Amino acid sequence: DSGVTQTPKHLITATGQRVTLRCSPRSGDLSVYWYQQSLDQGLQFLIQYYNGEERAKGNILERFSAQQFPDLHSELNLSSLELGDSALYFCASGRGSGLSTDTQYFGPGTRLTVL
Amino acid sequence: AQKITQTQPGMFVQEKEAVTLDCTYDTSDPSYGLFWYKQPSSGEMIFLIYQGSYDQQNATEGRYSLNFQKARKSANLVISASQLGDSAMYFCAMREGRDSGAGSYQLTFGKGTKLSVIP
Numbered sequence: 324d325s326g327v328t329q330t331p332k333h334l335i336t337a338t339g340q341r342v343t344l345r346c347s348p349r350s351g352d353l354s355v356y357w358y359q360q361s362l363d364q365g366l367q368f369l370i371q372y373y374n375g376e377e378r379a380k381g382n383i384l385e386r387f388s389a390q391q392f393p394d395l396h397s398e399l400n401l402s403s404l405e406l407g408d409s410a411l412y413f414c415a416s417g418r419g420s421g422l423s424t425d426t427q428y429f430g431p432g433t434r435l436t437v438l
Numbered sequence: 439a440q441k442i443t444q445t446q447p448g449m450f451v452q453e454k455e456a457v458t459l460d461c462t463y464d465t466s467d468p469s470y471g472l473f474w475y476k477q478p479s480s481g482e483m484i485f486l487i488y489q490g491s492y493d494q495q496n497a498t499e500g501r502y503s504l505n506f507q508k509a510r511k512s513a514n515l516v517i518s519a520s521q522l523g524d525s526a527m528y529f530c531a532m533r534e535g536r537d538s539g540a541g542s543y544q545l546t547f548g549k550g551t552k553l554s555v556i557p
Contacts, residue, residue, distance in 0.1 A: 325485075356544060366529065366547040379544055413483060417543060426473065427545060429483035 326350065327416050327430035335436045341402040344433045348395055348416030354378070355397040356417070356427060357389055361410040372397055373419045404437045411435075441465065442530050442548035449553050451520045458505070459515040459551045461530030470534045472513040473545065474504070477527040486528075489513055517553075525555045 326349035336342055348355050357369040359382075368381035372391035383389075386404075391397040401408060411434050415427040443462045451457035463472065474486040489497045489504045497504040505514040517524055531545040 325482075354543065358545075365549050366531075366545075368544040368546070371544055381544060411481060415483075415545075419543065425471075425543060426485055426488055427543070428485055429475070431482045434481070 325428040325430065327414060327428055329414050329430035329433050331433060332431065333434050333436075335438065336404060337438055338404055338406060340404050340437075341400065342404065342435065344399040344401070344412055344414075344435075346397045346399070346414030346416075346430055348397070348414075349428055352416035352418055352428075353395065354417045354419030354427075355391055355395070356415040357383075357397070357399050358413040358415065358429075359410045360413060360432075361407075366413075369399070378419075401435070406437050409435055409437045440548075441546045442532055444530055444548035444551050446551045447549075449551055451517075451524075451553065451555055453522060453555055453557050454519055456516060456518045457520055457553065459517070459528050459530075459553065461513045461515065461548060463511050463513060463530075463532050465511075465532065465534050467534040470532055472504070472506070473531045473533070474502070474513075474515045475529045475531060476524075477529065477550070479526070483529075487515065520555045522555050522557060525553060527552050 328347045330345045353374045356371045360366045369383040370389050371378040389399045411432045413432045414430045417427045470491045472489045476484045487499045487502045489506045501518045503516045527550045529550045530548045
């Protein structure tokens, strides 16, 4: 158990809908990262938050957005869903301390299926 | 150009034997970190081992060791005494750069190697 929690574990929805994925980082971690894993694109970085503020953006679509709340949990919002958005979405957390040993620990993931 | 290359889509190893999973990387940043993660069929990503670019010695964690050859830009994972539970996808990942206060530590992943342990 990495200490990172993600809900829900599975999500099945229809095209055009909107969903919210939730992540709680490990105790003491200030950084939250979101990754998408799909068969064709592999594992891709989407976005990072550090202590409530957006730190970096990767290959995140404009239809997707995220935020990190004062209690450090994070939500990833996916809207106007398309079939191609079906993927495993991971949240990872890290200290964000700047130390070379800072490791990202992954949650169990949310498997999104868009029908 | 790919930053992380894993050239072995699939590997087989006999139980109790050692196996090496290859990883090469590309960066011009002098400060970087290299990570290996395991993803069983259940889907979770499990951190295995870390190597920093300035580390003088190869990292080891139990049965896992990292064969770090900086000049060749390779960071191969060695699993000793393979067990059936080692059957999984293995991903090599890299984090570049220092924290300048505005930087990020996102990981760039390779495409993975599927390891199958044969009884």
